[in-house]
Amino acid sequence: MIKSMARLIKYDFIVFFREPFFAFPILILPGVFFFVFMSIFESQIGSSEGFGEYIPIYALLISFLVLFFNIGLQYVTEKERGIHKRLTMSSITTYHIVGAYVFRGVILSMIGFFEILIIGSVVFDATITNNLPLFILTFLLVIGVTLLFSLSTHNLFKNSKQVLPFTIIMFQYVLFCSGLMFSVEAIPEYLKFLVYINPFYHMNELLQSVWKAISIEMMSIYYLIFIVFLCLCLIMLKNRRKEA
Numbered sequence: 001m002i003k004s005m006a007r008l009i010k011y012d013f014i015v016f017f018r019e020p021f022f023a024f025p026i027l028i029l030p031g032v033f034f035f036v037f038m039s040i041f042e043s044q045i046g047s048s049e050g051f052g053e054y055i056p057i058y059a060l061l062i063s064f065l066v067l068f069f070n071i072g073l074q075y076v077t078e079k080e081r082g083i084h085k086r087l088t089m090s091s092i093t094t095y096h097i098v099g100a101y102v103f104r105g106v107i108l109s110m111i112g113f114f115e116i117l118i119i120g121s122v123v124f125d126a127t128i129t130n131n132l133p134l135f136i137l138t139f140l141l142v143i144g145v146t147l148l149f150s151l152s153t154h155n156l157f158k159n160s161k162q163v164l165p166f167t168i169i170m171f172q173y174v175l176f177c178s179g180l181m182f183s184v185e186a187i188p189e190y191l192k193f194l195v196y197i198n199p200f201y202h203m204n205e206l207l208q209s210v211w212k213a214i215s216i217e218m219m220s221i222y223y224l225i226f227i228v229f230l231c232l233c234l235i236m237l238k239n240r241r242k243e244a
Contacts, residue, residue: 008092012100026070026108030062031115038124051126055116056135056207061180062112063143064200067105068174069167072150073160075101080159102147109143129211138210142203145224149199152231155238174200199227 017023037058038051078084084097113136120126129135157163175181177191178200187195195201202220209216 008087008096008100009103012104016104026066027111028115030058030112031119034058034116035119035123038120042124051120051124052128053208053211055120055126055128056139056211057180057204058116059109059113059139060142060200060204060207062116063109063139063146064174064180066108066112067143067146068150068170070108071101071105071147072154073163073167075151076154076157076163077160098151101151102144105147106140106143109139113139129213131210131213135207135210138207142207145199145203145228148228148231152234155235173198177201179204199224 034054038054041051084094087097088094117128121128153166154163157166173194177187177194178198179195180200184192184195184201202223205217205220206224209220
């Protein structure tokens, strides 16, 4: 089982790096975008003070883009092409396939995070949290929830044409209604419920609390537990439909 898993992960990365114009932007752009954004911000306010609080936000945003778009769309595309079915006819199981996705998602997300962390610390002298080990552990848990959300929702679609409108809508929703790009206070009151039901808003709140070493809002934890439960229900419902 371990050998099969290691072999699948190896080939997964080989396929990933076969498209350098696709792979390297995913590896490099997190740091580039963070540097450009912070440079613009610094030139506007004339100081880099307080830049540290943007590190969790950008880490979560990069994680969403990698796990939801890269891995989520790849999952649907490979399922559409019958790759999953061919793999499961060998010694590879569905758990191996999902495990390979999880491994690559964690690696890419952590690479993006450390790029942002190093640039923030070295270039902009941003204040790094004293709870860095705890923050990394929390970030890994957030990556896990994001991966579960991505795979369970993308699993509902049969092909890339069906899933494309969903990904576009989710991209806009997460950017504008999560507090990652725009302040929640700037959103009209009658639309704020869209923010509070957004799981990425609660992920951001959790990461910000750990980063700043302040008390964690338990409502965010409860809501994320509910999202995990909902995603697991979607997976079980989809599996029952396949069996039927």
